Amino acid sequence: xxxxxxxxxxNYKKPFGAIKKGExxxxxxxxxxxxxxxxxxxxVLVVFRTGFKETFLSMNLECEEGEQNVYQATYVPxxxxxxxxxxxxxxxxxxxxxxxxxxxxxxxxxxxxxxLTVYDDKYETPDFLKGGIMYQIFPDRFYKSTxxxxxxPKDRIIRENWEDTPYYKPDENGHVWNNDxxxxxxxxxxxxxxxxxxxxxxxxxxxxxxxxHENHRYNTxxxxxxxxxxxxxxxxxxLCDEAKKYGISIILDGxxxxxxxxxxYFNKFNRYNSVGAYNSKDSxxxxxxxxxxxxxxxxxxxxxxxxxxxxxxNKEYTEYICGNGGVLDYxxxxxxxxxxxxxxxxxxxxxxxxxxKCVKKHGKEKIIIGEVWEDASNKESYGVKRRYLxxxxxxxxxxxxxxxxxxxxxxxxxxxxxxxxxxxxxxNYPKPSVDVLMNSxxxxxxxxxxxxxxxxxxxxxxxxxxxxxxxxxxxxELGRNRMKCAMALQYFLPGVxxxxxxxxxxxxxxxxxxxxxxxxxxxxxxxxxxxTKLLAEVRNSSKVFVDGTLKFLYMDDNVISFARMRAxxxxxxxxxxxxxxxxxxxDSSKMELKDCSYYRTIHGDIIYGDRITLPPYSFAAFxxxxxxxxx
Numbered sequence: 001x002x003x004x005x006x007x008x009x010x011n012y013k014k015p016f017g018a019i020k021k022g023e024x025x026x027x028x029x030x031x032x033x034x035x036x037x038x039x040x041x042x043x044v045l046v047v048f049r050t051g052f053k054e055t056f057l058s059m060n061l062e063c064e065e066g067e068q069n070v071y072q073a074t075y076v077p078x079x080x081x082x083x084x085x086x087x088x089x090x091x092x093x094x095x096x097x098x099x100x101x102x103x104x105x106x107x108x109x110x111x112x113x114x115x116l117t118v119y120d121d122k123y124e125t126p127d128f129l130k131g132g133i134m135y136q137i138f139p140d141r142f143y144k145s146t147x148x149x150x151x152x153p154k155d156r157i158i159r160e161n162w163e164d165t166p167y168y169k170p171d172e173n174g175h176v177w178n179n180d181x182x183x184x185x186x187x188x189x190x191x192x193x194x195x196x197x198x199x200x201x202x203x204x205x206x207x208x209x210x211x212x213h214e215n216h217r218y219n220t221x222x223x224x225x226x227x228x229x230x231x232x233x234x235x236x237x238x239l240c241d242e243a244k245k246y247g248i249s250i251i252l253d254g255x256x257x258x259x260x261x262x263x264x265y266f267n268k269f270n271r272y273n274s275v276g277a278y279n280s281k282d283s284x285x286x287x288x289x290x291x292x293x294x295x296x297x298x299x300x301x302x303x304x305x306x307x308x309x310x311x312x313x314n315k316e317y318t319e320y321i322c323g324n325g326g327v328l329d330y331x332x333x334x335x336x337x338x339x340x341x342x343x344x345x346x347x348x349x350x351x352x353x354x355x356x357k358c359v360k361k362h363g364k365e366k367i368i369i370g371e372v373w374e375d376a377s378n379k380e381s382y383g384v385k386r387r388y389l390x391x392x393x394x395x396x397x398x399x400x401x402x403x404x405x406x407x408x409x410x411x412x413x414x415x416x417x418x419x420x421x422x423x424x425x426x427x428n429y430p431k432p433s434v435d436v437l438m439n440s441x442x443x444x445x446x447x448x449x450x451x452x453x454x455x456x457x458x459x460x461x462x463x464x465x466x467x468x469x470x471x472x473x474x475x476x477e478l479g480r481n482r483m484k485c486a487m488a489l490q491y492f493l494p495g496v497x498x499x500x501x502x503x504x505x506x507x508x509x510x511x512x513x514x515x516x517x518x519x520x521x522x523x524x525x526x527x528x529x530x531x532t533k534l535l536a537e538v539r540n541s542s543k544v545f546v547d548g549t550l551k552f553l554y555m556d557d558n559v560i561s562f563a564r565m566r567a568x569x570x571x572x573x574x575x576x577x578x579x580x581x582x583x584x585x586x587d588s589s590k591m592e593l594k595d596c597s598y599y600r601t602i603h604g605d606i607i608y609g610d611r612i613t614l615p616p617y618s619f620a621a622f623x624x625x626x627x628x629x630x631x
Contacts, residue, residue, distance in 0.1 A: 003106065004098055005105070008423055013025065013026070013028070016549075017426060018116070018117035018119055018377075018430045020119060021121045023077070027045055028070055029070075029106075035069075035091060036091065036092075042071060043098075045085060047083055047116070050084075050385055080390045081390060082385065084113040086114060099113060100112045100114045104420075115377070115428055117389070123432050125436045128202075133199070133536055135501065136204075136206075136444070136499065137207065138501060139189070140181055141501070141519065142189060142518075145191055149229055155213075163520070164182075165513075165517065166215070166516060169463075177214070178214035180215060186209070186230050189239060199499070200533065200539070200540060203249045203250070205438075206251070208220065209236065210223055210226065210227060211226065213260060214260075216444075218255050219261070219307055221260050221262060236334055241335060250336060251340055254342060260308075262306070287311070288314055289308050313348055313351055322351075322357070323358070328358045337366060338367030338368055339359065339369070340369045344397070345382075349393070352393040377428040389429060390430075394433075396434075396437050396495075398443070401425050402495065409489075410453060410486045410579050419552050422550070423550075423552075425437075436495070437494065440498045441483070441490050442500035443500055444500070448510070449503060450506065451471065454471055454476060454482060467514060469510065476506070480528060481581070481616070484617055484618075485618075488535065491535040492575045494550055501519055506528050534603065538602050542573045543566060544572060545573070547566065548565050557580075559576060559577065560576075561574060561577075570626055570627070571623060571625060574624055576614055576621075578617065582616055583613065583615055585613050586614065588610045588612055589610040597625045601621075603619070603620060
């Protein structure tokens with residue numbers, strides 16, 4: 001007997017996943033014929049948005065299938081937003097409810113609500129990133145050119161040894177100043193564009209480049225000026241122009257929830273000639289901030305007094321950032337392809353609406369990616385249900401849920417939990433957002449993947465331990481092997497892989513600042529670099545990685561397989577990943593491939609009959625012809 005309902009199966013819900021406003025969505029449930037319904041003798045589909053009344057749709061008896069009756073209803077949403085739904089029927093005077101269990105299946109009178117994301121029918125995301133490869137650069141640590149930079153503040157500590165560990169110890173007052181710099185600059189990035197092109201990179205994401213007085217540069221001092229140690233505004237324009245010649249776009253880190261206390265806007269330490277909010281209540285910037293006891297007690301990001309929060313919806317602040325000729329316009333005019341938004345959860349809806357209007361007036365090809373750590377489709381922050389991915393705010397987000405799923409799986413987690421995690425995001429996110437998801441396995445905010453996958457956990461360890469902890473040869477080998485599997489998943493699942501600088505070279509590092517060590521030019525792990533290039537070649541071998549859908553085909557204790565395919569196209573790419581330390585032989589006759597025909601091998605062993613051989617810690621990719629009717 002078939003299931004009652006399964007939201008991932010097109011025999012029950014069509015189309016799969018999120019839908020456009022005004023798009024018809026068909027629902028079908030299957031009940032045993034022995035289920036005698038009270039009057040009216042049909043089940044009901046119940047749909048609603050948070051804060052709005054429920055819509056009740058009677059389900060018609062469509063047909064009989066063996067011992068089950070199939071009931072159908074069609075829902076056409078009139079409004080965008082996250083909808084929730086369940087099914088109901090009455091039997092023997094008792095109201096029964098069909099709700100969600102196990103992520104997509106159903107049970108009676110238990111479970112949770114199913115989610116249906118409805119997005120704006122005009123929602124489009126930039127094409128330039130689809131099918132591409134991103135590369136994240138922490139500018140101070142990537143490459144140092146020989147260019148002489150002027151007007152560098154004298155209070156900075158310039159590190160002479162590129163291989164040293166960043167300073168991390170607090171002073172006698174417990175404050176970590178983050179004022180040591182290794183001198184990586186924009187000119188250095190420009191000089192390494194051929195290297196990045198060789199990796200297949202099509203988009204560079206730069207951590208903050210605006211003038212700031214800590215090496216991470218998340219404490220902005222001047223939104224309209226490149227930090228002098230990185231170069232000049234003209235250097236940024238030149239970098240964008242040169243990158244374009246290599247087919248590479250550049251997006252900037254937008255830090256708009258707070259500024260630095262040491263800035264032209266706040267000026268707590270009187271570095272600038274400007275009258276900052278800390279200096280006078282008559283400052284033009286005073287209304288940007290919230291003071292409790294002027295001037296020393298003020299609202300700060302997570303209580304860190306060097307990062308005073310701004311009131312993003314203050315009219316003057318919004319105009320400064322999002323207005324005509326404002327910060328966003330200015331950097332786009334110099335060549336920026338868009339922005340990654342720091343702590344998007346702390347940017348109010350009104351500000352994001354204004355930011356979107358400003359960026360998108362330059363055309364749909366300018367991108368906005370938000371830092372959101374959870375499922376962004378149903379995220380609530382500060383008591384507000386967010387609408388990031390409905391069409392008028394973000395194009396996409398940093399895909400931390402995929403990262404968690406990948407890392408857990410590669411380290412031995414359940415293949416079913418991996419599948420459920422991936423499919424839940426694909427079900428909840430609009431397809432335009434999925435195609436430009438930023439898929440990272442390492443970032444500046446988390447441990448390097450190779451440490452997580454090969455080394456001892458750093459949880460509960462202090463920074464002295466992290467500073468002095470290097471992977472043993474055995475740990476490094478394990479980490480590298482596992483990372484190859486993780487990268488294969490990162491590159492071939494829906495979305496856009498984003499390499500964190502140095503991951504491809506074997507850079508190690510636990511938490512900040514050890515995950516921000518300098519790129520080891522001349523001492524790279526050549527094997528990993530060649531592997532990264534191989535992944536790019538496979539990704540570029542087929543258009544299915546641009547906007548193809550995903551179908552899981554096979555899972556066992558060591559191997560997982562899935563297909564990527566495009567709508568209305570028969571040709572697909574099938575990926576196999578062996579996460580184990582042993583060779584695995586797969587009998588393809590046991591997979592959902594009975595109607596598929598082998599086309600050619602992209603990478604891996606040639607298929608002999610029904611046998612597919614996978615070496616330890618490896619992947620294989622095959623082109624096949626598949627039936628169009630995806631289930």
